[in-house]
Amino acid sequence: MIWQQFISLAGSYPLALRGIGMTVVLSLISLVLGTLLGFGLGILRTGGNRLIASVIGAWVDLIRGTPFLVQIFLIFFILPEFGIELDAFTAGIIALTNLAACFICEIVAAGIRSVPTGQVEAALASGLSRWQRMRQVVLPQAMRIVLPPLVGQYVLLIKDSSVVSAIGLTDLTRVGWLVVQRVPNGLLVFFLVGVGYFIVCYPLIMLARRLERRMGAAHGEVQL
Amino acid sequence: MLENFSFRTIVEYLPLFGQGLVTTVWLSALSFVGALAVGIVLCAMNLQRGWLFRTPAKAYIDAVRATPLLAQLYFLYFGLPRLGFVLPELVVGILALSLNSGAYVAEIIRAGILSIPRGQVEASVASGMTYVQRMRLVVLPQAFKVTIPPLLGQAIVLVKDSALLSLISVAELTRAGQLLASDRFMPAEGFLTIAAFYLLLYYCLKGLATLSGRWLGTAGART
Numbered sequence: 001m002i003w004q005q006f007i008s009l010a011g012s013y014p015l016a017l018r019g020i021g022m023t024v025v026l027s028l029i030s031l032v033l034g035t036l037l038g039f040g041l042g043i044l045r046t047g048g049n050r051l052i053a054s055v056i057g058a059w060v061d062l063i064r065g066t067p068f069l070v071q072i073f074l075i076f077f078i079l080p081e082f083g084i085e086l087d088a089f090t091a092g093i094i095a096l097t098n099l100a101a102c103f104i105c106e107i108v109a110a111g112i113r114s115v116p117t118g119q120v121e122a123a124l125a126s127g128l129s130r131w132q133r134m135r136q137v138v139l140p141q142a143m144r145i146v147l148p149p150l151v152g153q154y155v156l157l158i159k160d161s162s163v164v165s166a167i168g169l170t171d172l173t174r175v176g177w178l179v180v181q182r183v184p185n186g187l188l189v190f191f192l193v194g195v196g197y198f199i200v201c202y203p204l205i206m207l208a209r210r211l212e213r214r215m216g217a218a219h220g221e222v223q224l
Numbered sequence: 225m226l227e228n229f230s231f232r233t234i235v236e237y238l239p240l241f242g243q244g245l246v247t248t249v250w251l252s253a254l255s256f257v258g259a260l261a262v263g264i265v266l267c268a269m270n271l272q273r274g275w276l277f278r279t280p281a282k283a284y285i286d287a288v289r290a291t292p293l294l295a296q297l298y299f300l301y302f303g304l305p306r307l308g309f310v311l312p313e314l315v316v317g318i319l320a321l322s323l324n325s326g327a328y329v330a331e332i333i334r335a336g337i338l339s340i341p342r343g344q345v346e347a348s349v350a351s352g353m354t355y356v357q358r359m360r361l362v363v364l365p366q367a368f369k370v371t372i373p374p375l376l377g378q379a380i381v382l383v384k385d386s387a388l389l390s391l392i393s394v395a396e397l398t399r400a401g402q403l404l405a406s407d408r409f410m411p412a413e414g415f416l417t418i419a420a421f422y423l424l425l426y427y428c429l430k431g432l433a434t435l436s437g438r439w440l441g442t443a444g445a446r447t
Contacts, residue, residue, distance in 0.1 A: 070398060070419050081411075190295055190303060201289075
């Protein structure tokens with residue numbers, strides 16, 4: 001009985017590979033795009049222009065206040081009404097990138113705000129340009145605060161990529177859903193799906209914890 | 225463009241949205257209570273010295289944090305009947321949300337307890353307090369202050385996560401939007417309306433987090 005199920009499961013490995021591939025590609029593309037966009041938005045958010053900062057703040061709040069599933073539905077079903085034709089893959093990438101960018105924006109902004117004003121004033125006094133100030137003085141110091149939650153955010157992104165299965169993309173979770181229709185053992189199938197995510201996410205969680213400890217130590221904070 | 229946007233249809237479907245909103249609110253509230261219970265038990269296990277309780281608690285917390293909620297939800301939805309528990313979708317959903325959020329709540333409470341300076345505990349030991357007295361009179365009242373804002377942050381996450389229950393056809397808010405979208409082919413009306421309702425819940429909880437931070441004299445919640 002259970003043996004037959006294993007054989008049947010082994011038979012669906014091409015599907016599983018496709019699902020893993022889809023999850024990896026989705027996460028990776030939106031991770032890179034989301035990080036770039038998130039850093040840009042985070043710098044703009046703390047850049048001194050009130051209008052830009054409050055527009056970004058409002059957008060981030062909208063994204064943080066609604067479920068990701070609803071955001072995916074909105075992008076997938078409503079952008080076509082504005083004449084932008086999307087396939088499910090593009091919609092998934094847009095939704096994930098947007099989500100990542102918004103959360104990373106807040107992380108980066110918090111990091112930049114944590115840099116003492118004296119540092120910026122000293123950089124100004126040394127005649128560094130705006131760009132030099134950001135790149136050589138502020139960001140390197142902000143990274144200490146930014147890095148641990150950034151890695152944590154990547155874990156959330158990989159996990160959230162499972163939600164795109166709702167618009168029909170065959171990612172790892174969707175593959176589990178498809179396989180369970182043929183092999184009626186939900187415990188086994190979704191245990192294996194969970195293992196797939198765990199292998200990627202757990203090392204990242206460990207890395208985030210490590211970074212947090214190390215960065216805390218670098219700050220001279222006492223560990224209790 | 226959205227020139228055909230029909231407010232009339234939204235008004236027509238308002239009772240459905242209302243029901244969905246109410247369902248989302250009470251099932252989230254119930255799941256949050258469940259998550260608190262799961263979290264307190266896990267945290268108590270995790271703070272033990274011996275490995276017997278600690279290892280399973282740590283393993284559970286890591287397993288939950290490293291896998292997506294949707295996979296956990298399907299695990300219970302497709303797995304429980306196999307173990308002989310045929311439960312309604314709603315119960316499976318509340319169970320999944322409680323078990324998932326419980327792991328995060330456990331970490332929040334643990335961080336709160338560990339934030340109490342060691343000297344406080346040592347002083348109460350020196351005063352001859354028992355373990356229970358120490359916890360009840362010294363550690364927990366102080367930890368409570370630190371945990372409330374992040375717990376409210378977790379409540380916000382939980383309300384948003386409850387949208388996933390629509391995928392196992394629980395009749396909550398997102399499901400109401402999907403129904404309007406598929407019945408009348410009006411995705412804009414359906415999904416924009418529920419997004420507005422979720423924002424309403426978000427701002428309520430966020431306001432509560434800010435207020436609690438002010439009352440307790442701690443920084444605002446991070447979501």
